[in-house]
Amino acid sequence: MITIRYELREDPAGWTVWDLYHDEPVTHGGRLAVGLTRLxxxxxxxxxxxxxxKRTITRGPAF
Structure with a gap:
């Protein structure tokens, strides 16, 4: 079974990409994924x- 790990959350400055496994905003490219445009x-x-x-299918769950 594949579990969706990421979701969008609205924040005061725009949108945050949230990591459901770690229960915190995603860090991508060394920056927090907060205050983003919806697109x-x-x-x-x-x-x-x-x-x-892709990782789950080829290697198994990361968590």
């Missing part, structure tokens, strides 16, 4: 979910 946050979630699914 950028959606794209980042799609990228992270696809990457996590």
């Amino acid at each position: 950028y946050a959606d794209d980042l979630v799609a990228l992270l979910v696809a990457s996590d699914m």
Whole structure:
């Protein structure tokens, strides 16, 4: 079974990409993924979910 690990959360400055496993904002490229535009946050979630699914399918769950 594949579990979706990332979700969007609205914040005062825009949108945050949230890591459900670690219960904290995602760090991507050395920066917190907070205060993003909705479009950028959606794209980042799609990228992270696809990457996590690929890893899970090929190697097993990361957690």
